[in-house]
Amino acid sequence: MAKFVIRIRTKVGTWRMNDVEGKNKVSEIIARVEHDHNIKVGKVSLKQNYSEILSGDERLDKIGAKNGTMFFMEISGGTVVVGNTRRHLDEKGNVVIKGGDNKGIRPGLHALRDKKLHWTLTDMTELEDKYTYKITSDQTERCAKASLDVSACQSFQQYIGQMNYNTCRCGILYGKFVDSEAEAERKKEEEEAKTRRAANIGYGSTKKNMNLSDLEKKTKKEKGARQAVIVEAIYEPPQQGDDKTFTILEDPREAKVDAVAKSLGLTRVGFIVSHPASTDFVLNSTEICNAAEQSLEATQGERDSPFVVVRVTLNEERNVIFEPYTLTPLCLDMVAEGAIEPMLDNPSHCSVVAPFQAIVEMKEEHVIDNDFFVKSVPIVNHTSKVAGGSTKFPRFNRQFAEAPSAASMRTALKGLGRNPNPASLAKALSDFHLLVYLSEVFNLGEGLEDICKWVAKYAYREDEQAAVNLENLQEGYRVLIMSMAGLD
Template sequence: MAALGSVMLRVRSQLGIWRMSGVDPGSTVGELMQRITAEKGVPTEHQQLSKDASHKQPLSPSSSLRAAGLASNGDMLYLKIDADAQVFHSGQESRTSKKIGADGSIMAVSFEEATAENGFRPGMPRLRDIKGTWTLTDFLEMDEQFTYRVKKDKGQNVSEMCTAVTLDGDCLNSFVTYLQQLGWNQERVAFLYGTVEDDKSVTVHAIYEPPQENTPERFQLEDDPRAEQVERLADMLNLKKVGWIFAHPPREESFLFSSQEIMFAALQQLEAADGIEETPFVTVRCHANEEGHGEFDAYQVTLQCMEMVAEGALDENPKNRGSCAVSPTFTAIVEAKAVSSVENQFFLLNVPVKHSTQPRFRRMFPDANRIGTQQSPDLVKDCVTSAGSTAEGLSDFNLLLFLMDFKDMFSWEDDMPRICQAITDPDATLDAGYDLLIRGFAGMELGD
């Protein structure tokens, strides 16, 4: 199990893709480089780390991984290894080569160009640069590591990792209402918080919409200053992140998931399982019917999809959003044929959906990160005065999250746990001091 708060990063280099588990997002790029040296044998002086494959966004060794936007499981960064690094040599033989140009001149061949033609696989070193002597068994075992036989057995399209998901009706209504206000003309994402039951089913009690900038075809999650407090609040309420939901504009009936949505679902399951393991983490798809009302269905991606994403075998497919492109380094075989892309339906497992009409929390305080939405203490007053007690009025995930913005007033270590206990424990009561504090914060008179 990785340390609390640690993530798994993917590092793509000329030698393939490495998964670096247990990485602290607060550590520096230089510390990650030192780990690459220790684990992969690449000296730091021969490493060039970047956020993009073309290395136009180099990373400074002194900058933190979080500041560089590398704080989530599955985030990719790109390592360019200098050609004269010892890792690129077999004995005294250099990895560099020559070719004759059209004018008869002799030119050096770059590593990328040489491996594209002569490498074990595109982007990989030559076999003799990996190991001096190979047997047929060695080669077949090596080649098999880069080959995926993708199939979906008949009758096996229902997930056994998550037996069902129960969705909170108030949460869904709020989510759909906002999408209707947007005219269903852009994607929208939210994270689901709830509980996992003994039968491996999931019950959703709250949703949180992070900051995002979306288009009709894509979603883009932005840095979230509230990310830590959302997780802290969920823990205080005895909840955990159990899934995510995405909504999209109308599509063809057979177009369920884009490649971006498939890969994001896989990364979220990898994070929840802390690796390629079974997890009940669920993906809910929301879409509009002909009347403009929201409809919901739920899925998981297969363990094979999780593995392919973790190893960098899949990528987004700009030519066909309904499929994932296969990295040239890997081979995907579908129906006995090697393919350059895989239809997304091969990766999907259905999860039964149930609906709850008995919400655990109220849904009155405005959601964060919505266009035109304001959160203020005055709205806290409306929530409290409309309830039978202060504790009942505070029983709202978004309201509690808002209180946590005022950390000097509502300490995360002392005050918020006690307030949350008064909400979650039927035998607990809200201390009179907190009742006065909340009412003062909301600008309420003592007699209100």
């Protein structure tokens, strides 16, 4: 029987459990969690509100558990152990630092003799450095600019507006990392230099001396961000939110959404969050930690990344604003190592988790201002190639809006007739969310990727002749699509 991974969500965070099989019982999962994290598990459910409590005798395959399934667990006990780190909870669910084992070099670490008998000064220094972070302002540009699709932003803004901008919400940004203008110019100069060397061509008397202005331009170009971000679509996963935070729920479409994006030549380039107007912070600690996890997952753990976090909120004049930021390598490293956690009662700061230590201006601090973790990015806009036509396809996972359906697909394809030409059909299908809806019929490896790649040839064509020369979509796919829309 194939093994898979499940996720365990508790009030202190989400854990992954590997090597799970369908024959395993819920009681076995509980036992593993209690053993691995030194806690007592109470209620277990597949529902975040615990409306349906699971019995310990139930097998995972009988309750529909599969790779990525989220289990919600109520836990008790004041201390959670993750590896060598001890995390203490206060009555509000915040992670706090308390004095740990006196035998350990740091609170929350086991005694040194538990690791090995003999320690050198170098060993001790390396151990100290491993758990110490020096917090400084980071002004390095990692993203030259973020270009957002106008219609995607309008749709996101309109939906949170229906909730009076009082509910936190998030979305995954799909698009492309591209060379910045400075990077494109650098590469052009490198290619020209290679061409001259290959042809043994020198500058001769035409080469001029570099003046101060030229030197400043060259220095600015070399220091500028090498990549920019183009956001083509926003996908909002299943979630629950209130006026303080949001919780991302299990998404049965996650793999299919990623497959649609990949087939279109897109990838995860950012994370968008909305929250009620606040002058206390740019991003709250929950948003920062969630965005950092999204960035690390999307970039395979890359710490120095142009991955953007877009903040949507109201300014003092009650106008909606979109502000992109990048997360600093320090932030990503601390989240990856479990060194910081959100603070529910002080959202403008992150809590430092023992045994880690944060040094700010030569002084140890137990909380860190979120402003140390973000760097603003210039914003521009464009029209996405997969934004759809004038009638936008409904978005998924919106409780107070129209859901994607055959009727909405019929609206998107109306006027094509039963045998549309390739360019007309491809144009109608050039909507990211409509293509995700096709996954209701077309499974992974069974046509979904082929259809998306065919659409991408049209949407991202280099010239209009490519649209004229576009080959027909496979007949079986075309018939099924028209049938889904009720146009067969």
